[in-house]
Amino acid sequence: MFDSSDTAFKKLNTINRRMFILSAAKAVVFTGIIARLFSLQINENKKYLTLSDKNRLREWRLPPVRGEFLDYFGNVIAGNLKVYQLHVVPEQVENFKYLMLRLKDILELDDKEFLEIIKKKNSQKPWETLIISENLSWDQFSKINFFLHELGGAKPVLSVARNYPFNKTFTHVLGYVAQASENDLINNEIIKKNHVPGLRVGKIGLEKTFENDLLGTNGVQRYEVNAYGKRINQLDHKEGEKGKNIKLTLDTEVQKFSNELLAEKSGSISVMDIYTGEIIAMHSSPSFDPNLFFYGISTKNWKEIRENPLKPLLNKTVSGLYSPGSTIKPLVALSALENDVISPTQKVYCTGKMEMYGHTYHCWKEKGHKSMDLRSAIKQSCDVYFYETARKLGVDRLNLTALKFGLGHTVLKGTLANEKKGLVPSTKWKKNNLGVGWVLGETLITGIGQGYIQTTPLQLCLMTAQLANGGFKIYPRITVDKDQESLESIKYKMVQGAFKEKEKLYASPLRKVEEFLKMGTNEYHPLFRNPENVKFVLEAMFGSTNEFMGTSYKSRIEDPKYQFAGKTGTSQVKRITEEARELDLDISEIPYEERDHALYIAFGPYKNPRYALSVIIEHGGTGSSAAAPIAKKLFKLIIDRHELREKIKNKNSIKT
Amino acid sequence: MFQQTSYSEQLTFFQKLRSFDYILLLCIISIGVISGFSMYSTDGGELLYHSKSHIIRLVIFFTMMICFSFFSIKFWHSVGYLFYVLVLGLLIMASLYGVSASGSQRWVSLYFINLQPSELMKIAIIIFYAKFYHRMQISHVNNFKNLLIPSAILILPILLVASQPDLGTAILIALSGLVVLWLAGLHIRYFVYSSLALIISMPFIVSFLEPYQKLRVLTFFNPERDPLGAGYQIIQSKIAVGSGGLTGKGFLKGTQSYLEFLPEKHTDFIFTLFSEEHGFTGSVIILLIYAIMVFRITRIGTIARSSFAKLFCYSFASAIFIYVSINMSMVLGLLPIVGSPLPIMSYGGSSLLATMIGFSVVMSSKIYHRQSIS
Known part of the structure; x- marks a missing residue:
């Protein structure tokens, strides 16, 4: 126990x-x-809180609303159109296959489109919105709504799409938008930041140039989602900021009329305010409809545009290079006067051709102009007179004058991509680039705007404007700036500049080109030495249009309100052989590609000029027959629109 | 040898009622209430299937526990072997005719309840051992002959449960048994030998593991190895607990569970849900309640006169502790994920029933603590 x-x-x-x-x-x-x-x-609370928020919060970014383009009068020329779209979020659909087959039936999709959608669906996450159709017709939209009760998961949505109400009228200026590509994202941080699937961005033109202003910012919807990605509730909705509206200096009416005038033709029209540099119209023909690109252009349309021999894709106004032909003559005359190589009274006897070192240089008038002074040489566009003038002037002095007046460098300073600089030759240029010395014969043909010299239509317009305003530098612009200087202030500055120039005259007779290029945009500096020389050239141009024997006499307007002065030009595409000269073919008998380009520059109204323009018709024949009549029609409209424009200008300046 | 007085006959109903351990009772009730609210939260703030049936079970089994507490400790002692045999029978039934769910055959269908005998085995093994070692002297315990029967008694249900397959419960049964063996005075060298044997045979055992079990072990060591697959549970559970912070996200505001990032939130991960909603403070309070519970049961064991009651209470206290710590370590990423419910808190009738039966025995030990078993 x-x-x-x-x-x-x-x-x-x-x-x-x-x-x-x-x-x-x-x-x-x-x-x-x-x-x-x-x-x-x-x-570690913070770390896990973040992880938990990352789990449960998901943001849906909405595409930003793109800013609009307005013309000078406030009309929308590139806007946003409400479109009906059909969205499906695959994970919210019970029977996706059934839904798709129903939709295929209702929307009458063909097999190819259907497969495309299925492919898109497989490439994205089940909670991401699948866009079945980006642009439902009203018929389709109402049909969908009618059957909506049996289409669980399909959502008809009202969205916005870029729209160009004037179709092809502004295409080369505005460009177009299309889905952002890989490259767009790499090259532009702002696009990358605001990118959502299906975002449209500017591809060319001003749409591309002002992309960052136009784009706007994403709207953001924040949702709480569960483990399967299903949206449980919306926590936050932040409206995105709409992109900035951009007002252009263009006048839709003038632009539209330019389109009409160049219909069926290949060419370009530019119109410019000779003081403010505002571009009133700028058109390159043929054009195409930028709306085609929004939903991705069809291969058929694209092929049509790309293979058109008239090259609709090229913006001829800034990227087309042409020999200026006789339109360069006022400038050659001015250069010669400024450099004192000739006097206005100097006479040259035109026999219809000129011999130089064994080569024959022809005047356009076979029989010759007989005795010519400078004024009549400009008026009748005598080639022999300008061969002689150019010979005396030399290409390098002409080069300086041409550069000063805006040839040889871009007009819009990069506002439009692909703007060409053109070419104003000099002896140095030829030596450096071609490795051969300059030949005197080349000086002669440069004097009539042939040979190496190449200009864009917009450069010719600027040159004309800078002559027409009395010879002062202006700054071309296509957007309306808030700090745009008033007309009075510009004119005042010009007068002051001219006064100063007179004082400097004794110190250094010629200013360097570089100085002009370096100047700020608010200096409207004189480009001449003696204002009388400019006046003389302008007066000669008046003769060319308004006096009998003048090359564009047929296109004159006698009403002083519309009266303008101009200069024709016909630029050769192909060297004219002796045989062809003998034949003297009619234009219709020459193949299209070998016909001359028709050019015309003009300014008006003559008594008190405000506008300058340039017209180029590719392979149009002579300037006087093809280009000048277009300028005549256009001038009427430009002057008619002037008063309205001034009114808007006052309104604009009061606003700012 | 004087005649032992039988106190039980002398105790009136009110005396019995008075000698209940009210602190322990309070702990059970508070965990019960907390689990009711947690279950309500897993149902997304509505009284749906899980919360309803959990609350009903809580009420029924709690009442049952109170009633069973009036059984004398002698009664529990007398049914010790029978209970084990009964549960073993059910286990065999489960492996023969059991109801399968999610790849394992764990349940037997009785008329009113789908019973999971392996859960009951956790308590049956303790009662069996407590009775077995009740009268055995220390010197006899370590007799080789006396080792055979208990080993067989333990290994048989473990094999049955492991083959269901239910590794988690098998481990818990093994641990429950080992605790009693340890308390009964089994020589320490046996533990050393068997653990050595276990370590040596580990590669062999691993080759027998189901692929999903191997994956779980691998995942435990590196949850980020496969964040959307096997590691998902551990990662999401840690995120839920960690994001709770000091005071939690608030009742019914646990985003991890509410938005279904948390797996198995009714059962094994109920503590995660609670911890997310009530934070460090709430978690420590729950842990404290369990600690008090364990402490109170141990105390009852200390005052109990019979070594059956003593062994049972000590072992049961340790078992509760093991369940709680294994479950919490698991959801906190300290142990691999093995199915092991949190006593009372987790959804599941069998587990709750087993726990409540255990509490009945403990209460009975308290009421009849002066009673010794002849």
Whole structure:
């Protein structure tokens, strides 16, 4: 008994001892668990909170609303159109296959379109919106709505799309938008920041240039989602900011009329305010409809545009390079007068050709102009007179004058991509680039705007404007700036500049070209030495249009309100062979590609000029027959629109 | 040898009622209430299937526990072997005719309840051992002959449960049994030998593991290895707990569970849900309640006169502790994910039933603590 109670005691002892060891272990483990809780919940709380938010919050970015383009009068020329779209979020659809087959039926999708959608669906996450159709017709939209109760998961949505209400009228200026490509994202941080699938960005033209202003910012919808990505509730909706509207200096009416005038033709029209540099119209023909690109252009349309021999894709106004032909003559005359190589009264006898080192240089008038002074040489566009003048002037002095008046460098300073600089040759240029010395014969043909010299239509327009305003530098622009200087202030500056120039005249007779290029945009510096020379040239241009025997006499307007002065040009595409000269073919008998380009530059109204223009008709024949009549029609409209424009200008300036 | 007085006959109903351990009872009730609210939260703030049935079970099994507490400790002692045999029978039934769910055959369908016998085995093994070692002297315990029967008793259900397959419960049963063996005075060298044997045979055992079990072990060591697959549970659970912070996200505001990032939130991960909603403070409070519970049960064991009651209470306290710490370590990423419910908190009738039966025995030990078993 005693023994047994002893063993019982021993047993009890063992149990209690071992229990004590266990209890100690338990205390340690519980402490460990509390330590773990502390480390997770207190020490690393921030990290796990972030992770938990990352789990549950998902943002849906909405495409930004693109800013609009307005013309000078506030009309929308590139706007946003409400479109009906059909969206499906695959994960919210019970039976996707069934839904798709129903939709295929209702929307009358063909197999190719259908497969395209299925492919798109497989490439994205199930909670991402699948756009079935980006542009439902009203018929389709109402049909969808009618069947909506059996189309669980399909969502008809009202969205916005870029729209160009004037179709092809502004295409080369505005460009177009299309889906952002990989390259767009790489090259533009702002696009990358605001990118959502299906975002349209500017591809060319001003749409591309002003992309960052136009784009706007994303709207953001923040949703709480569950583990399966399903949206549980909307936490936040932030409206995106619409992109900035951009007002252009263009006049839709003039632009539209330019389109009409160049219909079926290949060519370009530019119209510019000779003081403010505002571009009133700028058109390159043929054009195409930029709306085609929004939903991705069809291969058929694209092929049509690309393979058109009249090259609709080329913006001829800034990227087309042409020999200026006789339109350069006023500038050659001015250069010669400024450099005192000839006097206005100097006579040259034109026999219809000129011999020089064994080469014969022809005048356009086979029989010759007989005795010509400078004024009549400009008026009748006598080539021989300008061969002689150019010979005396030399190509390098002509080069300086041409550069000063805006040839040889871009007019819009990069506002439009692909703007060409053109080429004004000099002896140095030829040596550096062709490795051969300059030949005197080349000087002669440069004097009539042939040979190496290449200009864009917009450069010719700027040159005309800078002559027409009395010979002062202006700054062409296509957007309406808030800090645009007033007409009065510009004119005042010009007068002051001319006055200063007179004083400097004695110090250095010729200013360097570089100085002109470096000048700020608010300096309207004189480009001449003697204002009388400019006046003389302008007066001669008046003769060319408004006096009998003038080359564009047929296109004159006698009403002083519309009366303008201009200069024709016909630029050769192909060297005229002696045989061809003998034949003297009619234009319709020459193959299209070999016909001359027709050019015309003009400014008006003559008494108090405000506008300058240039017209180029590719392979149009002579300037006087093809280009000048277009300028005549256009001038009427430009002058008619003038008053309205001035009114808007005052309104604009009051606003700012 | 004087005649032992039988106290039980002398105790009136009110005396019995008075000698309940009210602190322990309070702990059970508070965990029960907390689990009710947590279950309500897993249902997304509505009284749906899980919360309803959990609350009903809580009420029924709690009442049952109170009633069973009036059974004398002698009764529990007398049914010790029977209970084990019964549960073992159910286990065999489960492996023969059991109901399968998610790849394992764990349940037997009785008329009113789908019973998971492996859960009951956790408590049956303790009662069996407590009875087995009740009268055995220490010197006899370590007799080789006396080792055979308990080993067989333990290994048989473990094999049955492991083959269901349910590794988690098998481990818990093994641990419950080992605790009793340890307290009964089994020589320490046996533990050392068997653990050595286990370590040596580990590669062999691993080759028997189901692929998903191997994956779980691998995943435990590096959850980020496969964040959307096997590591998902651990990662999401840690995120939920960690994002709870000091005071939690608030009742019904646990985003991780509400938005279904948290797996198995009714059962194994109920603590994660609670911890996310109530933070460090709430978690520590729950842990403290469990600690008090364990402490109270241990105390009842200390005052109990019979070594059956003592062994049972000590072992049960340790078992509760093991369940709690394994479950919490698991959801906190300290242990690999093995199915192990949190006592009372987790959804599951069998586990709750087993726990409540355990509490009945403990209460009975308290009421009849002066009673010894002849």
